[in-house]
Amino acid sequence: MIDVHFVPTPNGHKVSIMLEETGVAYRLIAYDMLGGDHLKPEFRRVNPNHRLPAILDHDPIGGGGVPFAVFESGAILLYLSDKAGGAFMPADPRRRSLAQQWLMWQMAGLGPMHGQAHHFIRYAPEGQDYGIARYGNEARRLLAVLDRRLGEAEYLAEEYSVADMATWPWVRATRAIALSLDPYPNIGRWFEAVGARPAVMRGTEVKNAPNLSSLRPTLTPEQWSNLFGENMLKGSEG
Ligand SMILES: N[C@@H](CCC(=O)N[C@@H](CS)C(=O)NCC(=O)O)C(=O)O
The missing domain is CATH 1.20.1050.10 (Glutathione S-transferase Yfyf (Class Pi); Chain A, domain 2)
Incomplete structure (x- = not known):
């Protein structure tokens, strides 16, 4: 089972699409980015960079029984490809x-x-x-x-x-x-x-409820700070 620390953004959808394409079992852990969920210190063990998406594989490549975390969406795609025997990476x-x-x-x-x-x-x-x-x-x-x-x-x-x-x-x-x-x-x-x-459709329907869909979404000062200001800095530096 793979835990996907997830937001319904383009980077998040890359991973949900790949999981749907490969049929690997996963569960989504939805984050409220505006509320600063990704800034919490406990998230650092999954992603030292405090960004989404990230995965925690409870049955990782190489065995060992110790859950393995992967961050950076491109690295996650490559990891999932390896896990699925090289799926969606050309053999040639x-x-x-x-x-x-x-x-x-x-x-x-x-x-x-x-x-x-x-x-x-x-x-x-x-x-x-x-x-x-x-x-x-x-x-x-x-x-x-x-x-x-x-x-x-x-x-x-x-x-x-x-x-x-x-x-x-x-x-x-x-x-x-x-x-x-x-x-x-x-x-x-x-x-x-x-x-x-079909896998791309399923992968993008997953949690596809963007609350930031307008051209200029209105953010509260707290939400803005979580994404772009002091709170964001404190979350990574603290
Ligand atoms: N290069 C990273 C980018 C990750 C990233 O910036 N994710 C955004 C959501 S799509 C995020 O976590 N934003 C939170 C913030 O900026 O505070 C990846 O591809 O995984």
Whole structure:
């Protein structure tokens, strides 16, 4: 059994999609991020970085009977692939490298840059023109890169892999920053195909009750501090 410390965000949905794809038994432990659940000291034994998602595997790879924690959504996808005998990582070495490259690209590029675009467009105090332009441009640039890749290949690593599972929920989230996918026909084709997979549907329906769905959600000062301010710092530093 795998405990998934979870919020229904793109990073959380990567993991719920992979668990649905592989059929591994899991239970969700829902976190109230606005309430600062992820800042509690006891969460540190699962994720030293105080971010979601993270998993605790009670029947880990390698046995030993000691539960094993994994953090960082990309590392969780790779761990779950190993656990499922290499599922959704291509066996062919060249495709395998492609899956690793596009997974790293998602983790180091698309996720963080789109995350900053979400921050400046939706959560930062109004009037942050520089941040909105910088991360909005980068978000669009990365979509153009993705569109070009998906014009060359049906899936990022030619076959469906963890790289698609990592990327798809972030493309889905572009609706929250009012970024149209119309200029990206190859993304549109791939987005439909991946989204039609039953496991992807189940994985995103899981706890799919985003309470932050409006373009500019209203946060209380306490909630803002838990996500972006003093409380957030205290949670990681304390
Ligand atoms: N690189 C990390 C990012 C994790 C992350 O930032 N998660 C967000 C939710 S999607 C979070 O925990 N936010 C809480 C906060 O910023 O305080 C991953 O991919 O797992």
